[in-house]
Amino acid sequence: MEVLVVSKSFIIREAMEIFFENNFDNCIVKKNxxxxxxxxxxxxxxxxxxxEAENDVVEHLVKIKKYYKHLKIIVLNNKNDKSILLNCFKSKIEGCILDIHDKEDLIYIINTIRKGKKHYDLDMLYDIVEDQLYDNNIELLTNREKEVLDMVGLGFTNKDIAKNLYLSENTIKKHITNILCKLDMRNRKDLIIYIKENNIKMKNVI
Structure with a gap:
């Protein structure tokens, strides 16, 4: 088979040339x-x-696929960029992989793609879907609930939130119950972890 390796890094170009030539019969490797x-x-x-992935990688690859529909394209997303993986998925690029630590795993992925199947990092895809579901659910919250959620993320107690918003603690508890229900989360800890991990800040409340 003939393979084209494209990367600004000579290390990646040289390493992938050796990899393909050593692990696939009659393999011709070109580099750019x-x-x-x-x-x-x-x-x-x-x-x-x-x-190797760049910011505009998918845009160029889509253009190339218009002329060469037979190509199997594998994007090395070594920066773990969710937007690149999502764009590859939407554009039906054959594969988008993160750093592969085991040679046999990469051989398996390439053979799978050669057979006409696609391969994406499932953990990152799950994270993307989860993020989108959460973002969509955020829109279900009222403005007051968003204020409460923001303050929960900052570590405020119900008493602190009630004081800042001039509401009763019972009202704050009801808001938090509604927020948990709408966002499909179990408890206050889940809310705090998710807000911090995703750097969510909906509005300044202090």
Missing amino acids: KELKEIMDIDLSLTEIVFV
């Missing part, structure tokens, strides 16, 4: 530094394009 330059290369005999 810039993705945008391969628009002028004849890829009619190329089976796989292995490309």
Whole structure:
């Protein structure tokens, strides 16, 4: 098979050349530094394009696939960029992988893609879906509930929140119960962890 490796890093270019030649029979490896330059290369005999992710990687790959529909494209998302993986998924790019620590795993992924299947990092896909579901559910909250949620994330007690918002503690408890229900979370701890992990800040309340 013929493979094109595209990366600005000579280390990646050289390492992937050795990898493909050592693990696949009759493998011819070509290398290129810039993705945008391969628009002028004849890829009619190329089976796989292995490309290191850049911000505009998917935009260029979609253009290339219009001319060479047979290509199997694997994007190395070594910066763990969720937006790149999501764009690859939406654009039906064959594969988007994170750092692979085991050679056999990468061989398996490549063979799977050669058979016409796709491969994406499932953990990151799950995170993306979870983020989107949460963001959609956030819109279900009232403005007051968003204020309360914001203050929960800052570590305020119910008593502190009630004092700042000039409400009773019972009212704050009801708001938090509604928030947990709408966001499908179990307890206050879940809310605090998720807000901190995703750096969510809906409005300044202090």
